[in-house]
Amino acid sequence: MIITDNLTKKYGAQTALDHLNLHVKEGEIYCLLGANGAGKTTTINLLLGFIQPTSGSAFINQLNVQENARATKRFLAYIPENLMLYPNLTAIENLDYFSGIAGKKLSTSDLKGVLEESGLQSEAFNKRISTFSKGMRQKVGIAIALAKDAKVLLLDEPTSGLDPKASNEFGLLLQKLRTKGVATLMATHDIFRAKEVATQIGIMKDGQLKQQFVADDITLSQLEKAYLNTVDYKELAV
Numbered sequence: 001m002i003i004t005d006n007l008t009k010k011y012g013a014q015t016a017l018d019h020l021n022l023h024v025k026e027g028e029i030y031c032l033l034g035a036n037g038a039g040k041t042t043t044i045n046l047l048l049g050f051i052q053p054t055s056g057s058a059f060i061n062q063l064n065v066q067e068n069a070r071a072t073k074r075f076l077a078y079i080p081e082n083l084m085l086y087p088n089l090t091a092i093e094n095l096d097y098f099s100g101i102a103g104k105k106l107s108t109s110d111l112k113g114v115l116e117e118s119g120l121q122s123e124a125f126n127k128r129i130s131t132f133s134k135g136m137r138q139k140v141g142i143a144i145a146l147a148k149d150a151k152v153l154l155l156d157e158p159t160s161g162l163d164p165k166a167s168n169e170f171g172l173l174l175q176k177l178r179t180k181g182v183a184t185l186m187a188t189h190d191i192f193r194a195k196e197v198a199t200q201i202g203i204m205k206d207g208q209l210k211q212q213f214v215a216d217d218i219t220l221s222q223l224e225k226a227y228l229n230t231v232d233y234k235e236l237a238v
């Protein structure tokens with residue numbers, strides 16, 4: 001579903017991403033960890049076709065992203081740290097609009113059903129997005145993915161700034177999408193949430209994937225140690 005083949009991005013002399021090889025299959029949640037500047041967002045931007053690789057390739061649903069930028073977008077949903085929705089439109093109106101541009105025209109009752117599935121309280125369906133908390137906006141993001149019937153979900157720091165309850169709810173939604181066969185790639189600083197939701201976890205540094213784990217094969221404390229050893233947090237030694 002999501003494949004990167006020696007994916008590399010250079011900015012002048014700087015290598016932001018260095019020969020990344022990832023394979024995220026149907027029903028898998030791959031969490032990418034790494035300190036600031038490790039190359040996580042660059043990976044996601046390349047998969048979205050927002051930027052072009054210097055070398056290597058990215059594939060979504062077996063289509064080369066660089067060669068099929070529009071077609072690959074049909075299969076994916078993207079939730080960044082701050083999801084851009086129309087603040088003066090309601091949750092239902094936003095969902096209707098974004099699923100519409102993805103080619104899915106849903107009835108009002110189906111739109112409500114999808115919002116319900118995403119965990120949004122029914123009283124919020126007809127409220128403007130400008131009144132929503134971040135957690136509520138992220139739920140609308142998941143609703144858009146559900147309405148679109150996305151096969152691939154790309155997430156960049158989706159739980160940053162969420163309170164623990166909202167973050168937990170978001171994790172449960174990812175599990176729900178997983179059972180529907182969605183392949184998810186999530187860039188995050190949240191080691192705890194990564195351990196909770198991931199099937200696989202990768203740790204990046206300086207654009208390289210340094211370590212990979214099957215989430216069930218590692219404890220949270222082992223993961224934390226591996227992370228700190230990888231990113232080499234010298235300031236912690238003070």
Ligand SMILES: Nc1ncnc2c1ncn2[C@@H]1O[C@H](COP(=O)(O)OP(=O)(O)OP(=O)(O)O)[C@@H](O)[C@H]1O
Pocket residue numbers: 011014015016017034035036037038039040041042043
């Ligand atoms: N447009 C750009 N021009 C030059 N350098 C860039 C550009 N975008 C990213 N970089 C560099 O590429 C490297 C990887 O950045 P990236 O944003 O992918 O890291 P990240 O792991 O997502 O970090 P964060 O956790 O802070 O979001 C960094 O050194 C960054 O400065």
